[in-house]
Amino acid sequence: MRGERVIVSLLRRLGAIARHWVAAWVSVWLLLASLPGWAGQLDAAALQARLPAPLVLGERDAQLPVWPVFRPETTSRSLAGYVFESVDFAALPGFSGTPVDLLIVLDPQGRLVDVQVVSQHEPVFVDGLGPAPLLHFVEQYKGLSLRQSVRIGGPGPRGVQATSANVTFDGVAKATASVRIVNQSVLSAALQVARAKMGWAGGADPASLARVREDSWRPMDAAALQRAGLLSVLTVGAAEGEKAFAGSGVEQPVPPGAPPLAEVAVAWLSAPLVGRNLLSEAGWEHLKGRLDPGDQALLVVPLSGYSFVGEDFTRGAVPDRLNLHQGELSIELRDLDLDEPLKLPPGWNGRDAKVMRVIGAAGLDPGQPLDFGLRVVRTKGSGFVEKIARDFTLRYTLPEDQLIRPEPPQAPWVAAWKSRWVDLAVLAVALALLGGALLRPSVWVSRPHWLPRARVGFLLFTLGFIGWWAQGQLSIVNLTALIQALREGRGLGFFLLDPMTVALWAVVAVSLVLWGRGTFCGWLCPFGAFQELVSQLGQRLGIKPRRLRQVWDRRLKRLKYVVLAGIVGVAAVAPVHGAWVDRVVEFEPFKTAITLGFQRAWPAVVWAVGLLALSLFLYKGFCRYLCPLGAGLALLGRLRRWDWIARRMECGTPCQTCRHRCHYQAIAPEGTVDYAECFQCLDCVAIHDDPARCAPLIAQARQRVIPIRAVPAQRPGRAPA
Known part of the structure; x- marks a missing residue:
């Protein structure tokens, strides 16, 4: 009887505690809600130990929690990419309420060199299925380009394929939601680093960019390309040019029938419908071999008037008189130095045509107009020469029938609901x-x-x-x-x-x-x-x-x-x-x-x-x-x-x-x-x-x-x- 009274007394006290404890703990975690958020867990030594050989860790970036990694060479080191932890950029809570922390190595071209699990508290992977299925899942990211879209489960070839825009990963049975969180963590963190350190799209998501059609080729000559708007002639008229120089002291009279101040032809040469018609088959294959995945090639031909390259221009360099913008995004143009004969209209032969390369990381969107900025410079004075410059915009738009528009962006959870x-x-x-x-x-x-x-x-x-x-x-x-x-x-x-x-x-x-x-x-x-x-x-x-x-x-x-x-x-x-x-x-x-x-x-x-x-x-x-x-x-x-x-x-x-x-x-x-x-x-x-x-x-x-x-x-x- 005495033992029973002790048990009854204990249960009565526990019940009294229970009635008040929940409210007390609610107050505690509300106070703790203001604590600092997640931060990376690995120091430099731990990062170096996890890096795949032969990569070498550099000094931590002063502005972002990323470390450059290098390939050791005989005389110098070349940048191999950046290493960082996902929680520093995309601390997405998992189903335990805490984010999965992933170590990510990203190369300068936006490819994932390595993805490793640093820590995770997903209930299904903690003494459930165990961590092995999660480790297998993240292995699939190696070699993936951030320009590719990841689909988890469903039909399609597995594995990363460099030529495919969509890649299908094996999911994990009984952990569908958890692997979606992991996928979102990897891609969100890597895209933020790519934008900050590689200039990707000035903050735009690469998945939202249009793509050039690869399946629309048919035989067309240069005249037909012009009629289709694929080969466009952009002009700065003489009157327009002199109006811009008015009052500068270098303006010139505009006689009737004066030639334009500048006239250039522009074409999207890396689009198959353009490139395969303006180049020979061998030239087209050569062009493709010179471009990395995601790169674009633009043909620019000066037809008359002011040239967009200066007298001291060297091949393979950036032209000093021509630049490219899309909105607020400045995009570098660099001469590809392509010595392939072009099938240009009669009268254009002999012109100093240039093939300009735009790297994929620049974030060029084929679905948006290209604004070429042409800088025209004039001089005045004999002893002390003063240079007067004016900028003109030439707009080129790729026809809509040559584009594949992306589907409207959807939140990650939308796909989960559609699949269920x-x-x-x-x-x-x-x-x-x-x-x-x-x-x-x-x-x-x-x-x-x-x-x-x-x-x-x-x-x-x-x-x-x-x-x-x-x-x-x-x-x-x-x-x-x-x-x-x-x-x-x-x-x-x-x-x-x-x-x-x-x-x-x-x-x-x-x-x-x-x-x-x-x-x-x-x-x-x-x-x-x-x-x-x-x-x-x-x-x-x-x-x-x-x-x-x-x-x-x-x-x-x-x-x-x-x-x-x-x-x-x-x-x-x-x-x-x-x-x-x-x-x-x-x-x-x-x-x-x-x-x-x-x-x-x-x-x-x-x-x-x-x-x-x-x-x-x-x-x-x-x-x-x-x-x-x-x-x-x-x-x-x-x-x-x-x-x-x-x-x-x-x-x-x-x-x-x-x-x-x-x-x-x-x-x-x-x-x-x-x-x-x-x-x-x-x-x-x-x-x-x-x-x-x-x-x-x-x-x-x-x-x-x-x-x-x-x-x-x-x-x-x-x-x-």
Whole structure:
């Protein structure tokens, strides 16, 4: 007896602590939300140890958290790229609420030399599937160009192909959302470094640039190219030029019929429809061999008047009189020094045609007009020569039929939702049926045999489809991820990468207001469904769950609040790089039994199987007494606005039928329903409306007065009517 009193006293104290601890921890992590965000974890020595040979680490950049890396050579070092950590540029929270940190090596052409995992806390890769599938996934980035689009899973050849605009990577089963977060982290961080250190597109996303068509070639001569707008003659008229020089002292009179001040022809020579028609086949192949992936070649031919190259121009150099802009982006033009004969119109032969190269990293967009800036310089004075310069803009636009416009940019989560539309549609139909039945439970309970059969069928759907197939198991991990994301000042967009989780949380948010926690815990939780099905199977085998005394049932139900407070507390104060949160959430068996289908290390499997076995002897024991998610939903269930379970005056005084039949022991002796512990099984609703089981209805039927009707007398010889 003394030991029992000690246990009772301890449970009473734990319950009192639990009632206040959650609110206290919420205050703590709100205060911690102002702490500094993530930063890279590796110093110079650790970075050098991780670099692939023979790369050598340079000095850290003064403005950005990146390090240049070099290739050692006999006489000098050549820049091989930059190394950095993804969290310094794209700290996207994973499903633990903490970002995956990746080491990225990017070469000057925008190719990924190496990608390594520095740290990760994704639940599915922490003692679940293990880190090996994630390491295999990031291996696929080696050799990928940032100009290529990555598609995860689906049809198409695997591996990085330099000639392909779209690359398909192998995904990871049961970790679709996590690898999408990793993909977004790699590409977002690498693009930011490419823009900052390599001048990529002046901040524009390379994926948003148009591409030149490669499949539109047909034989055309120079005249036909001119008519199609592919070979354009750009002119600065004489009058226009002299107007610009007016008042400078170097203006010149413009006689009638004066030739233009400058006239140049421009063509997009690297477009197959242009290059293959203006060059021989050998010349076209030579041109392609001189261009790196993503580079463009522009043909510029001076036709008359002022030349765009000066007298001291050297081949292979940047012309000092011609520049190129797109919007605010300045793009370098450099002579390609291509000695290939051109099929130019008659009269153009002998002109000093130049093929100008634009490197891919410059971010030239074929879909936008090219603004060539021509600088015209004049001199005046004899002793002291003064140079007067004026700039003129010549605009060239590649015809629309030679372009492939990119699809409008979409947020990463959009693709995830599109890929799951079938699963979401099935879930929506099931939720509509469930919601209709819960709003009008009389439909379920009107016939005694409907409810148990319908319930078993829906529980099988929850376990099989929502749980194992669609991976829609809500978890305390969702709460710890929310806490850690808020603590670090991160966005919550990572939740959108898991459509099933978002859809179910949306349903839970509505059901908490209507019915309390019971809708999820009683109908939509896969592990809860698993426990109930195991318990029903055990009862068929003759194993009857034990019903605890009311006082012990009430005290044990407080334990889940203690578990919740402990997990929330660890998530709020644990070091962001530590593994404490990863450890404490393992108290919950959902990942083992549902997400990974028991494909885990044996201690986790034993824990999950043990909790399922517990439900044979203690009906849904984990849900009722230990589940931290259930505790959180019970607290949020206080938002419920109405008592939806019908009660009679006789309920509890004297009728105890519903209380004794309630497996969850959620009905008090006085007949009131504890909605924080109600799992919405509808058994009490069925009893309430059943004249064969509801004691007040039975008593009412027995006390009913049956009126006596007089029978008319019968005539002799006649049978009764």
